[in-house]
Amino acid sequence: MEIWTASNQKGGVGKTTTVVSLAGVLAQAGKRVLMVDMDPHGSLSCYFGLDPDDELPSVYDLFERFSLKQPLAPKNLVHQSGFENLHLLPSTTALVTLEKRMGLKGGMGRVLKMAMNELRDDYDYVLVDTPPLLGVLLINALAASDKLLIPVQTEFLAMKGLERMMNTLRMLTQSLGQGVDYTVIPTMYDRRTHASTESLRLLRQQYHGSIWPAMIPIDTKFRDASKAGVPPPQFLSSSRGVRAYRSLVKYLVTHSAETSQQAV
Numbered sequence: 001m002e003i004w005t006a007s008n009q010k011g012g013v014g015k016t017t018t019v020v021s022l023a024g025v026l027a028q029a030g031k032r033v034l035m036v037d038m039d040p041h042g043s044l045s046c047y048f049g050l051d052p053d054d055e056l057p058s059v060y061d062l063f064e065r066f067s068l069k070q071p072l073a074p075k076n077l078v079h080q081s082g083f084e085n086l087h088l089l090p091s092t093t094a095l096v097t098l099e100k101r102m103g104l105k106g107g108m109g110r111v112l113k114m115a116m117n118e119l120r121d122d123y124d125y126v127l128v129d130t131p132p133l134l135g136v137l138l139i140n141a142l143a144a145s146d147k148l149l150i151p152v153q154t155e156f157l158a159m160k161g162l163e164r165m166m167n168t169l170r171m172l173t174q175s176l177g178q179g180v181d182y183t184v185i186p187t188m189y190d191r192r193t194h195a196s197t198e199s200l201r202l203l204r205q206q207y208h209g210s211i212w213p214a215m216i217p218i219d220t221k222f223r224d225a226s227k228a229g230v231p232p233p234q235f236l237s238s239s240r241g242v243r244a245y246r247s248l249v250k251y252l253v254t255h256s257a258e259t260s261q262q263a264v
């Protein structure tokens with residue numbers, strides 16, 4: 001099982017879109033995929049028609065039952081997505097209270113990691129969506145992840161946001177005592193605008209070696225797919241955006257194989 005987390009403290013950069021698109025591509029390739037929604041806003045859960053205001057079995061139950069010392073089998077919290085090979089562990093609005101109520105005491109930083117360990121034989125890939133803020137949810141996602149994906153919108157303000165994100169990442173990995181392999185993913189690239197071409201040039205210069213060499217183009221089909229509640233690859237397999245996410249999957253899978261060979 002490989003666990004990939006999409007994260008960036010900046011909002012609206014394509015985290016949820018990246019999770020749904022990569023999950024869709026992997027599921028189409030016959031991989032068993034679990035998507036985990038760690039965002040209290042629940043955009044990923046909404047995408048698949050679940051309402052985070054309902055008291056559904058969700059990620060929240062994992063944390064609550066852990067804090068009560070009555071751990072729950074994560075299998076019981078998994079929902080069908082309606083698409084082949086694609087399952088979802090949803091979020092609920094109650095997740096916002098997690099920080100205040102439970103914090104990071106008594107191993108609360110590793111709840112997701114332990115839960116995913118129990119599902120190790122059931123899935124080939126886990127894709128985690130995170131909220132645009134630093135807290136116990138992001139810490140859990142990082143502690144569980146083999147790879148961190150950092151979508152960055154190709155515009156000038158995004159560069160500042162990314163620096164902040166990298167500082168946070170350094171802080172968190174230090175406190176977790178583990179490094180996390182990360183890949184910067186330029187998103188919403190519009191080659192007709194100077195802002196896109198110039199910020200992509202700067203990103204490549206600054207994050208050389210840690211940035212995916214291609215980019216996700218701006219593509220209105222993502223919005224159409226989300227309106228239809230269908231993962232983009234299942235919605236329109238040949239759209240420009242989906243083709244880009246397919247080549248990102250190829251890159252990440254090859255890159256993971258190289259990293260694990262190095263680690264052996």
Ligand SMILES: Nc1ncnc2c1ncn2[C@@H]1O[C@H](COP(=O)(O)OP(=O)(O)OP(=O)(O)O)[C@@H](O)[C@H]1O
Binds near residue numbers: 015130216219241
């Ligand atoms: N490559 C793209 N081209 C066009 N639209 C896109 C693209 N990627 C994402 N979008 C759209 O941009 C909006 C924001 O994307 P998304 O929800 O994935 O960002 P996010 O980082 O998860 O946001 P948040 O921080 O609020 O959770 C959505 O409406 C989505 O459909």
Ligand SMILES: [Mg+2]
Binds near residue numbers: 015039043044129130
């Ligand atoms: Mg999101």
